[in-house]
Amino acid sequence: MSLILLIEQVLNGIQFGVMLFLMAAGLTLIFGVMGLINLAHGSLYMVGAFAAAAVAGWTGSFALALIAALAAAAAAGALVELLVIRRLYDRDHLDQVLATFALILIFSEGTRYIFGSFPLFLDIPAALSGPVLLPGGILYPLYRLVIIAVGLLVAAGLFVLIAKTRIGIQIRAGEADREMIAALGVDISKLYTLVFALGAALAGLAGALVGAIQSVQVGMGEPVLILAFVVIVIGGIGSIKGALIGALLVGLTDTLGGALLPTLFATFMEPSSANTIGSAVASMAIYILMAGVLLFKPSGLFGAT
């Protein structure tokens, strides 16, 4: 494999990782602050993608579509938090799993009821389409570079938000000691709704950004949800930094595993079975990575023990 191809694959891995970070950041915040396992996070990703596709269809504007995705996902998140989620904070994880699983069913089939059974159309704007020439003669899709940039900007913004702002202080305090922060007069239920809506908006943004280069269809959120869980578990639950590192690790492992393993296996076995076995191992790679990390660090890379 040539060096250029390898660099391109690394970029792909980073782009995939950054997208996973947008999902994982909300998930890890929600878990860190409220102690809630939210299986319906993938549904908010789907809501973002569908809202973007619908608005792009009506107006033709990608910028409006992105705004719609953020707004729709945040609104859906806030609504779900007010109606359902806030009754689950003092329950155990099992009840949370069942309730948010029920939400997946409602969101998925509800979306199908509204938008029909066929995938929707959402395209990248003309200004961002096509490849650009990177130093070293690498042709790379501009849009994917934009996704990387957006993801890193969001990551930076989140770090600032958590480290510097009043809300960030409240979030950190909430993670550390829930009773204390309520005693200090912070409106905890408003804070929770806000954090949930923020996490939902990030998922919606990811859905819209990715929806433009993938298929906008019912059920698109669940595979990403599982990967996002893998990410936050590797990174350590509650840690934004962990989510970023975990996301990049998972993105790179998945992309490079798929590209390199079949070739690697072909060096010591016959090509056809190397292909099959290599692909099989590649699709298991991130789960092997996760199990490996947890064996040595039972609370993830940056988790509180």
Place this chain on the structure above:
Amino acid sequence: MKIKSLIAAVSIAALGSGAAWADAHSSKVKVGMITTLSGGGAGLGIDVRDGFMLAAKGNENLELVIEDDQRKPDIAVQLADKLIQSEKVDVLTGIIWSNLAMAVVPAATAQGKFYLSPNAGPSALAGKGCSPLYFNVAWQNDAFNEAAGAWANENGIKKVFLMAPNYPAGQDMIAGFKRTYKGDVVEEVYTKLGQTDYAAEIAQMRASDADTIYFFLPGGMGISFMKQYAGSGVDKAVMGPAFSFDQGILGAIGDAALGVKNTSHWSKDIDNEANKKFVADFQAEYGRLPSLYAAQGYDTALLLQSAMGKADVKDAAAFQAALEEADFASVRGKFAFAPNHHPIQDIFMREVVKEGDVVTNKVIGVASPDHQDVYGAECKM
């Protein structure tokens, strides 16, 4: 699930008041349709169902019970048990996916029920596992790919890059293409089933010296790949079987699909009376363009009704003979059954074009005339 069955039966009868199907000579048949109506793959099942119901409209002798398999093999098996044991249907049909067909068909035919496949043709059922009661009205899985390989030979395609998901249907499709294709296979890549990001594969395509990409990625996988491929700046020609370019999917890919060549046994512009009527009726009835799945559902109902006019379904041998005649005006034009009950039909090459604002397919030639699958030799019945 009585309510839904009732609705289906009533709607068929109500739609066709005064139609010509209430023919005294026609025998009564109860049909059980197991298809995917909820969840991710629902679009295909809905099209098969709608196509079937359109062709069966007004036929009071045809009672239809429709069940949703949710694309889960274990549910499909249980529904087949239910339709056979409780509903006592004579004929089963409707399954979309090869893996569900493999779970249901052998057991159904073993219990003496006819099965008409409106989609999916796993090689096992065309060869060693064939049955006198199993009729495939769609295609054997390899067919579109063998035709594409033959077309590639004649159209100067020297080096191809092959890609399919890593599961049996994907491996079948690639094997089918390689069976007829005589040029070089530069690379053969198997992706994860359900994969949504193809950046890594596209990078490999860019680096390879292939002149054409041939891929099989059904449903959402194909949509994702085509959109990403179009944005990548790689300008190799793209080919594939029709599954990634049917009408339900093209709308979601948009202009990114323009110019892609794909093989299919049906296209909405095939020039015959039956097809013109089908396309017009389907649009009038449902307000959308039909897909190849709708065409297959439609043909399945036409075939069934042609046999109902000739024989009683209770007389299995006679009904089987009536089905074998395939005496109906297929929307594909020519249609006949090979001895293994799989189609002999023309496979066309289509190109994705834009008609006004609608992205759709246009036939540009016949890729493989009177195509027949290769597994028939293994079929002993």
Place this chain on the structure above:
Amino acid sequence: MAREPLINIILFALFPVTAGVAMVLDEPFIITLMTKAAILALAGVGLNIALGLGGLVSFGHAAFFGIGGYAMGVLASHAQSYTPIMETPILIEGTKSMLVIWGVAVVAAALAALLIGVLSLRTTGVYFIMITLAFGQMLYYFAISWPAYGGEDGLSIYIRNDFPGLNTLDPIQFFAIAFTVLAAVLFIAGRLAKAPFGLALSAARQNPERVETVGVAPFRLRLVAFIISGAVTGLAGALFADLNRFVSPTMFSWQTSGEIMIFVILGGVGRLFGPVAGAALFILLEHVLGGLSDFWHVYLGLLLLLVVLFARGGLIGTLAGKETAHD
């Protein structure tokens, strides 16, 4: 206090009574549904040993369910095609005997649970949930991409396996087999919970430090519970495969793990008959709602939501009143 046992008896009797009535009315599909409910309840009873008794929230029990299923699929497909599974170093043939298949399924699932348990039980809480999920997903992708036994297509077994003296293809006889297995396992699980092992396990869930001070290692207790739990779910997997005469990687999917967990939660975590109630209710909902609309998942979701929010302690907890069965 006496309400729960009464509810359990009524619930339990409902299975054979429904199946019997269905037989009289010639509605074999109802019997099939009851068989399915009994088998899924068995899978739930298995999970409940880890979940309810040991407090181990496993999101990867599909791994054991699938292993049980494939034990049946592999053995029966080789018997069906008269090809040995392996010839060297020793000859191993396939089999159509249900009893042998159950044995293989239980042992294979137990071994897998030993391996997964040793690795996973080092973690706790959400990390445990997720690492068990990871192992399930590994097996899922392995089953999909491994071509030898059908990959994604799965394996069809045309005729149900043999049970001495019974015609397994007859719905009511197969129901009797599944129901008897469920009853036997429920009996054993009930004894287990009251035995010293079960009491120690419960204690380890509530207060691990105290258990450790009396010289019992919680890790070893949990590992044994996890192995028993996996083995029971594996047995359910073998029966489920036989019910459908078919196995596929779907049995390994995380949705399957989720569904088994739902049976347990729906019925009542830690209650012996919880999974039985949960599985029966789930099958009933699926059957009734599925007929109402193509969009029945919405109604299923709403109902599940209502159960979590307003019926604490699951179905049995609600019916039996506020006092909890365990702790």
